[in-house]
Amino acid sequence: MTAAEPFATPDGPDVLRVSGLHVGTGRDTLVEDVSFSVGPGERVGLIGESGSGKSLTALAIMGLLADELHASGDVRLRGVDHELLTAGEAERSALRGDTMSMVFQEPMTALNPLMRVERQIAEVLLIHGTRRERAAAAAAARDLLAAVDLPDPERIARRYPHQLSGGQRQRVMLAIALANGPELLICDEPTTALDVTVQAQMLRLIVDGVADRDAALLFISHDLAVVATVCDRVLVMYGGRIVEAGEVRQLLTRPQHPYTQGLLAASDLEAVDALGHLPTIEGSVPPGGRFPDGCVFRNRCPRGDERCTTWPGWTGTERSGYACWYPIGSAHG
Amino acid sequence: MADPMADRSRVPDADTGVDAGPVYEVAGLERSFPQPRTRLLAPSPRIAALAGVSFEVRAGQRFGIVGESGSGKSTLLRCLGGLEPATAGSIRFRGREIVGKRERRLGFLRRDVQLVFQDPMASLDPRMRVRHIVREPLVAQGTPGADARVAEMLEAVGLDPAAAGRFPHQFSGGQRQRIAIARALAVRPSVLLADEPVSALDVSVRAQILNLLADLVQRFELTLVFVSHDLSVVRHVCDTITVMRDGGIVESGPAEQLWERPRQPYTRQLVAAVPTLRRALSGAGPAELVRDAAATAGGDRSAAADEAHDPKDGR
Structure with missing residues (x-):
């Protein structure tokens, strides 16, 4: 994706603006030329x-990449007057948990097993100076537990993470993430480990929590149905690239990229052929850094030919477009 | 709680149309497990x-x-496979009791019943x-001609014969699950027990494995017992569904x-809490999912259940 539009100022309409993000190990490129933006109150899904490369994209924005990974490009956050990738660790940790925060897939590893729930929430309030005193922070922590619909917050507050169920832990994570009223909330597969009934409640809490604060949401998932339920707009990633972007309804009903179409077909367990077979995408996802050159999807694509050995470039706008030589609407194939 | 025997005894066998x-x-x-001592x-x-x-479970x-x-769904499957001793009750496999049998008396079960697990790694x-x-299960049961059978099974699950010489870590998740299926079917079992076999797979690969399972079940005339947390997957794979909760059967x-x-x-x-593309496109957000689920249950019972359950890890 090329950054065709001029870069908006940090005070501009977008909460998050990512331009030309690259993540690599030095030998392998894992995320390549990723550009997108998220506006206030907007919920964008990353499928x-x-x-x-969807989790790497999130970690790069948060400044949480492992030491052996390097990110380059331009990441801007509303109200922050410096670029995030080149910022020092002190500047980035001042933003994390305050201006931007993240909910991870596995709350058991993300929460500190040695700290009671209340102290973990209070900690983020004290560190960023939202509350100055321990007692005030503890009271705010219990309010936050109540805000994420945990029954009996007084009792939950005194518990350790291992004493909570998966759904309860994930609510605690959300309470921590929302504690300081972030501009940007990133959720990485927040409900993958949860049961469906608990998942529905968790999704509602995320959507409500973001709406209450007019925050921007970047919601990462492999589950199209979950993303379609939560988000307004979707970015489809494959092989470290964004291959298609668009408004949810349009992208799900009229996909342009063959990968999006394949993913949609494989997700719909109600659509089977005469033999009862589900549509599939040939082959499997290559390991990171081993994607073909040119179009990253070409070795699995039913429409690919020699033209696809060069990267097709981006067609359309940043908000709605695709990277394919032979999009679904075209005559080819 | 519904009578689990209702209806199902009248369901004819799906493939053959006869009541086997x-x-x-x-x-x-x-099946109960001891908890840490409190006194x-x-x-x-x-x-x-x-x-x-x-x-x-009827044949086919x-x-x-x-x-x-x-x-309790995984515990149930492990009991059916003879991997977990039941505390009380009876499981008859083709008329033979397996509860309370010693491991070495379960040879008939091992020959006829094989398992596939969630995480092939x-x-x-x-x-x-x-x-x-x-080859291991073939050797364990003293089946001759193991090498030819290995090649045959790899072909049946859609793997290259050259795969035989490689190690599990050299394969992707979907290919590993194919290897697990090849191993399970090598001894020509009549029953396949599958515990969340596609839950760890990517969407595009999940469809491949589900298709493969459907083909193999038909080709080898298997009886399949399929455990999953995902109602939409089970609905796609199975002809009969049993819903479990708190160690009991809710509905079949x-x-x-x-x-x-x-x-x-x-x-x-x-059913109401499952997000689907169709529902999302008709404008249903998370609030609608929660509302529908709560409305059908006559009150938000799941929040109470979430609270009541002790966390269970390692699943």
């Missing part, structure tokens, strides 16, 4: 299978 | 994973078991080549009926  | 005899007859099955002199309390489960049936974490020995992984019935017209409030709630 992709394992190895597509 | 039961493969499994389960009656009053209980020095009192016996340690026990938690019931299965509390009186009764059902039947594709029998689905759905439930949320902690419902954990269930395949990382130090064994694929050839040995697939033909798959379509259970999905379209669930009788029990809990089943209705489960």
